[in-house]
Amino acid sequence: MTYLITGVTGQLGSAILEKVSETVAKEDIAVLVRSQEKGQAFAQAGYEVRVGDFSDQAKLVENFKGIDRLMFVSSAPGQEVTREQQHRNVLAAAKEAGVSALVYTSISNGDKSSAILAPDHIVTEALIKASGISYKILRNDWYIENEADIIASAQKDGFFYHAGGSGKVGWALRREYGYAAANALTGDFDSNAVYELAGDLHTYADLAKALSTILGKEVEARGISSQEYRQSLAQAGLPEPVQAIVAGIQDDIANHQLEVSHSDFEALLGHAPLDLVESLKEIIG
Structure with a gap:
């Protein structure tokens, strides 16, 4: 069984690689990176390095040859080649190369979401389901x-601003999402599944x-309007496309787009994810 993991230079992908490597021999794991330079550390660690990116479908076909699970x-988002087109390239290449199974990281509530980041995921989920490749779709919160x-801000001043209203979020550590993805990748593909x-x-x-519990001082969450939040991002000097995404996510939270009716996290991770306090402790250190 051969595996190829994308995104390994990022925090999520590196967590997936770490966890997969606990049960799969390194010689059976390939990683996709954008350049030989970015792949040096992985090659030195014993992984097969394949150089390519999602914008080049023909190159991806070569990258995916001999791979069983992707x-x-x-x-x-926001790259020169749109995320939708990149994802189309990946799926077309995977099918042409004969990849038998894949795991994809999507967004909460998937095809029902109206979140700012959802449209590309909605298209990709549909393409996966029509591809004929066995799949597991992970709808990460x-x-x-x-x-x-x-x-x-809380550590420095004891308060922070947000425009999320009373919306709820299923926060968890990125590494825990990575470990769950690794378990999905190395587990059985007896049937297609969405988590x-x-x-x-x-x-x-x-x-x-x-945060108050951890820092030992009162922390206040100060709610502001969406317009005020956007103005604060502009004053901070963020580029307009970034402002749109960051403010849009706050709007999504206020509109309950990151609330889920149930979670498969514990079953896929193998144990309950850390609670909010323990997750924050790990970040703060």
């Missing part, structure tokens, strides 16, 4: 690491309370 970590700015993955649901007020 760990398809979704690409980042929100990484607690994405709240780094809030955590830093909703989320930690316990919490509001930003809950996050402030958890």
Whole structure:
């Protein structure tokens, strides 16, 4: 059985690689990187390095030859080649190369989501289901690491701003999402499956309370309007496309787009993910 893992230079992909390597021999694992330079450390560690990226479908066909299972970590939005087109390239190449099974990282509530980041995932999920390749789709909620700015503000000033209203988020550590993905990749593919993955649901007020517990001082979550939040991003000097995504995610949270009715996280991870306090402790160190 041969495996190829994408996104290994990122935090999610590196966690997946780490976990897969616990049960799969390195000689059976290939990694996809954008350049030989980026692949040096992986080659030195004993992994097969394949150089390519999602924008080049023909090259991807070569990258995927001889691979049984593909760990398809979704690409980042906002690149020169659109994420939708990149994902189309991956799936067309995987099918042509004869990949038998894949795991894909999607978004909470998948094809029912109206979140700002959802459209590309909706298209990709549909393409996967029509591809004929055995699949597991992992609908990941929100990484607690994405709240780094809030955590830093709480540590410094004892408060943070948000525009998420009373919306709830299934925050969990990125590495836990990675470990769950690794288990999906190395597990049985007896039937196609879609997994909703989320930690316990919490509001930003809950996050402030958890930070208060850890820091030993009162932390206040200050809710502001979506317009005020966008203005603060502009004042901070963020490029307009980044402003749109960051503010859009806050709108999604306020509109309950990251709330899930159930989670398969514990079953796929093999144990319950860390609770909010313990997750924050790991980040703060």
